[in-house]
Amino acid sequence: MTAQVIRALLLALLSIVVALPVGHFYAPWAGWVVFCGGLGLQMLFHFRNFARLDRWSRAPVVDSSLEGEGAWDGIFGRLYRHEKDLRAQIARRDAEIAMLIAAGQALTDGVVLLDNQNQILFCNTTAEMQLGLVVKTDRGQPVVNLVRQPEFVAYLTDEDFSRPLTLRSDRNEDRVLSIYVIPYAGDRRLMQIKDVTQTDRLDRMRRDFVANVSHELRTPLTVLAGFLETLQEIEVDREEQARYLAMMSEQSLRMQSIVQDLLTLSSIESAPPPDNEPVDMVNMIDKLRRDAEALSAGRHTVVVETDGQGDLRGSEPELVSAFANLVSNAVRYTPPGGTIRISWRASSQGAEFAVQDTGIGIDPKHIPRLTERFYRVDRGRSRDAGGTGLGLAIVKHSLSRHQAQLDIKSTPGLGSRFAARFPASRVAGI
Structure with missing residues (x-):
């Protein structure tokens, strides 16, 4: 100037x-x-x-x-x-803000920013899907007007954010959310939403597994303890004693089978990836047929169908265990006079091992849970048939380690078909 x-x-x-x-x-x-x-x-x-x-x-x-x-x-x-x-x-500030928004949108966890009145300032796409929000129309709205579950409203109202809120979504009862509220920038709040459905499912399966193992072992142990106490305190004749000992032996074998299946399942889950060596399917199918006939003891007709000369690549013990479980289940749950059909088809597109029976069949509502450990459609019938409740769990884990899928089709009263489908990468010799 x-x-x-x-x-x-x-x-x-x-x-x-x-x-x-x-x-x-x-x-x-x-x-x-x-x-x-x-x-x-x-x-x-x-x-x-x-x-x-x-x-x-x-x-x-x-x-x-x-x-x-x-x-x-x-x-x-x-x-x-x-x-x-x-x-x-x-321009630099706008670019940085755009990058932050893009980073927020890329998060697999839901993020909702709230003001001191719990009104929505921002939410990412994940939070929109989890809570049913639409940021374009819901910005500025109180979040409790949009998510009205009582436990969620009470959580925000009480303002005790020392622990997260576990919320079962009312939009999808199978989805479980864990909600964290973190105060920031004075009087604002960041709400982080984690989908813990899988963790909750695993915890529930773990609890069910422990409860089922305890239940499955308690029955034979109770029988053994009862008979031992009887034999120790009461004089019984030789015939009655022999009957007691036979029942004790039966329960001991049952516990042994449960423990053996648990060990098999544990070894499969913790084992390294299976081998990629060719497995002779002709010999395996023949062995499975002989085992089925031995278990059936002439009560069923066992039929074998093969189409293609291909073999499988993988771990032979695991595949034998999986296929043998499918065959033995078919024999156990098929009334005398029924037919057990074992089929093997292989081509350059993949392979399928299937076991079809004319047994009692399964209600469709049970099929999604059949491969869970100790899950039984009918507990009494399963025990009478000699099953441990772990066979299909072993099948599922063995097949998944070979990139195979288990397909189950069943009609009550008409029979069931269990098919293991393998990708082309697991087929050898074609």
Whole structure:
């Protein structure tokens, strides 16, 4: 500003220098006219640039044509550079905000930002799906107006966020959510939503497994303890003693079978990936047929069907265990006179091992849970048939380690078909 003041004073001094001779030699009024004209021109020059500045300030843009004259050129230049720098800063800030929003949208956990009134400021796509929100229309709405489950409302109202809230979604009862509320930025809150459905399912399966193991072992142990107590305290004849010992032996074998199946299942789950060696399916199918006939003891018709000469790649003991379980189940649950059909088909597109029976069949509602440990459609019938409740769990784990799928089709009263389908990568010899 110092240079501009000096420039203005010099122009005023120049007007005085010109006006004095005119007023002295011509007429005083003429001198005053020259002096005022000089000041007017100077004022007009500044007013013109000031008007341009006023127009620009109403709609500031980064315009390289924004130029002034004289001292105004420096002012306009600084304004241009300042506006350019400011817009660059805004662009960088917008880019950073966009990156943060994109990162929030990419999270697999739900995120909802709330103000001090629990009104929605932002939520990502995951939270929209988990809670049924729509950020475009729900922004600014209290979240308790949209998620009205009493336990959720009470959790936000009590404001005790030391523990997360476990919430079973009312939109999908199979989905379990864990909700954390974290205060931030003074009076705002960040709500983090984790989908813990799988963890909850595993915990439930673990609890059921422990309970089922305890239940399955308690019965034979009770029988053994009861007979031992009877034999120790009561004199019984040899025939009765032999009957007791036979029942004790039966229960001991049952416990042994349960423990053996548990060990088999545990070894499969903890074993390294299966081998990729070819398994001779002709010999395996023949062995399975002989085992089925031995278990049936002539009560059933056992039929073998093969299509294709391909073999499987994998662990022979695991595959034998899986297939033998399917065959033995078919024999156990098929009344005398029924038919057990063992089939093997292999091609360049994949392979299928299937066991079909004409047995009692299974209600469709039970099929999704058949491969759970100790799950039984009819506990009494399963025990009478000699099953441990772990056979299909062993089948499922053995097949999954060979990238195979177990397909179950059944009609009550007509029979069942269990098919293990293998991908082409597991077929050898074609």
